[in-house]
Amino acid sequence: MGRFVDLTLAGLTSGAVYAAVALALVLIWRSTRIVNFAQGGMLMITTFIAYTIISHGGSYWLALVVAVASGLVLGAVVERVLVRPVEKRSPLDAVVVTFGLLVLLQGAAGMLFGGTPRSYPPAFGIGGFQAGGRQLLFAPNDLWIVLVVLAVMAALALVFRKTSLGLRMRATAFAPEVARLLGVRVGRMLTLGWALAAAVGALAGVLIAPSTFVSPTAFDAVLVFGFTAAVIGGLDSPPGAVVGGLALGIVLSYVAGYLGSDIVTLASLVVLIAVLMVRPQGLFGTAKGRQV
Structure with missing residues (x-):
């Protein structure tokens, strides 16, 4: 029973991480109808900026504010x-652009910061809470991650x-054409969507x-699982992104704990296929939203 509880709590933490990335992908999709495959590279660059602040004596909170502000500008x-320039072309053109941007950002990060993985300090302690005379695999920093993700989901x-x-x-x-006729500044809204x-x-x-260690390719796997969580929950739904992320994290934690970590990626694919076979629009998505 103790192992089951530990795996569940560990899954909640990793699931919150996937949910955070899924929220960013959902926000792009809801505001621009584009899947941004460069999201992992963009958050990697802003994390390196935050790491630079901390390595020069800045606080965790200053680094967090600077990273978010950098993300707004970068987006x-x-x-x-x-x-x-490609928004009026085929949607595939925008996807290709985001893939190219991912490669560009990873190459630039490698040249600027090197390929050596760097450790990043947590906001709070990483020692597990005590419950029933045993130490849980759930620390104050894990609680911080879960609460922040839930707050961002509610705000979105x-x-x-x-x-x-x-x-x-x-x-x-x-x-967009109807929105322009109604007086909406479409270009400004698209820019705002990417910035947010x-x-x-x-x-x-x-x-x-x-x-995880901070390096040019450290967030690739997280992006894959975050995208999977976004699709499972429904690309139109911030709550769906969080539910999809938490559910995926828990399932993958059970798979890694009971069956082995070698099949975690395969398990995420199986979960994704199973959900899409039952609800192609995702658990919280709408069929109308996915057809547009």
Whole structure:
């Protein structure tokens, strides 16, 4: 029983990490209808910026603020410079651009920071909580990650469902020409969507960093699992991204603990296929949203 509890708690922590990345992907999709495969590279760059702040004596919280601000700027620049010229072409062109950007960012990070993995300090302690006379595999820093992800999910859901800004962003994504006729500044909304998604990704990178080493390719696997979580939950749904991330993290934790870590990637593929066979739009997605 103790092993089951430990695996569940470990799955919640890793699932929150996947959910954080999934939230960034969902935000891009809901605001621009583009899957940003460069998200891992973008959050890697902002995490390196945060690491530089800390390595020069800055606090964790200063590094977090700088990383999020850097993400806002990076997302806006990427949309204006790289995505805007291909936005009226085939959706595949934008996907190719994001893949190319991923390779570019990883190469630039390798030249600027080197390929040596760096350790990143956590916000809070990593010693597990005590319960029933035993130490749990769930620490204050893990609790911090889960709470931040839930707060970001709630904020995004509120923005998209209850505010005029969210309505304009959704209208821009689904029907840009109609949105223009209604007075929506479509270009500005697209830029804002990319900026917010990159900021959420930067936050995710800082949350993830203490549990892995920071290097140009350190976040590739996290991006894959984050994308899987986003598709499972539904690319239109911030709550779905969180549920998909947490569920995937728990399932993969059980697989690694009971069957071996060698088949974790295969298990994530099996979970993804099983969900899509039952609900192609994802657990919380809508068929209409996926068809646009």
